[in-house]
Amino acid sequence: MASGKMPVVCHNDRQQRHARLCMATLSQRRREAAMMHGKVLVIGGGIGGLSTAIALRNVGLDVTVVERNHDLHSSVYGVGIIQPINALRALDAIGCAEACMTVGFPATAWGSMYDVDGKFLHSMPGARIAGSDLPPLNGLTRPQLHEILTSRADDVGVDIRYSTSFERLEDDGDVVLVRYADGTTEEADLVVGADGVRSKVRRFVLDAELQPRYIGQSAFRVNIPREPEIDRIILQEGPHGMAGFVPIGPDLAYLFYNAQMDRSDRPDDADLAEVLKQHLAPFGGLTGRVRDAHIKDPAAVVLRPEESLIAPGPWHRGRVVLLGDAVHAITPHMGQGAAQAIEDGVVLADCLSKHEDLEAAFSEYLDRRFDRCKLIVDTSLAIGEWEMGRLDDFDNVAATNHVMEVMAQPI
Known part of the structure; x- marks a missing residue:
């Protein structure tokens, strides 16, 4: 330094200093959040509950998850799951995106659409996030996702308790007393209701009469070997419903079909394969080939009702807050149900880390989530209405592209 010259700071030094500063700031925020x-x-130990628990632990909170089912797989319903780019971004924030893409199928485009005979109509490339190399879509099996989230939750120190059901929540303003079905009690400073579309927590926060409504469609799903052309979502528009395919691994995909039916008309489990084949009878192309080769075992076919709900705000009362399907049940037409639940958890943790006052944290949480979730709920519902012939002038492609662009924006 005797020469009087200023020291030279290399780019790596600046990066390291910035990283140390960020880590120090994050550590301080974690300590403050915990206090x-x-x-x-x-x-609820499903996708939303586990993602939220991880995000809350990442900002320094002491987190316990209680799940009424007896193990990590007993709460997993369905076959595979779509992870749009915004889901991957949220998963990346909690350290799970890379593991999902490693076992799943990262696609280079969102999808392509074909007519009932298998003739190509158009492509849907999907959205990109500026500055990110995440793909527009990843698909994987639901058990794989549950294992990844459970392992990550365990790694960061979340306490997960299975076979645990609550009966009542009693919020006295300073603490929430949780009464369990076995007669035991526990106190918590904050309770998060992530217990799904039939949420029991919801009645302690919102109008007890608020329930999701069945839209008139149910979704058939069945795992199949992945054909080479299933390298993105493949849609075939039929005369009475939409068939489609989602890649969920190098050698695995699933077929889905949205069938219009009264809820009371659900087929017997033993008849599921035959009824699905009847629905798929008009299709040629890929759907026809898969129908004839792989739709045989009724035990392999999953049928779930499609339900819709967007709860009015606020999504909290006192020290109890809701997220996921408990406040925004989303039909599967855009593959955004799990994505929005994961985003809820990431945003809730961020809001709690920034505000000492719970009301301020919950207010920001709702402000950042409501319009985004409502767009998804409304658009998914509109796609279902269009598939059932009730919205003749609806532009399915334009609506889907609009939502994907909005979802690529920051949360």
């Missing part, structure tokens, strides 16, 4: 909000109880 401000104490113990958090997450009710």
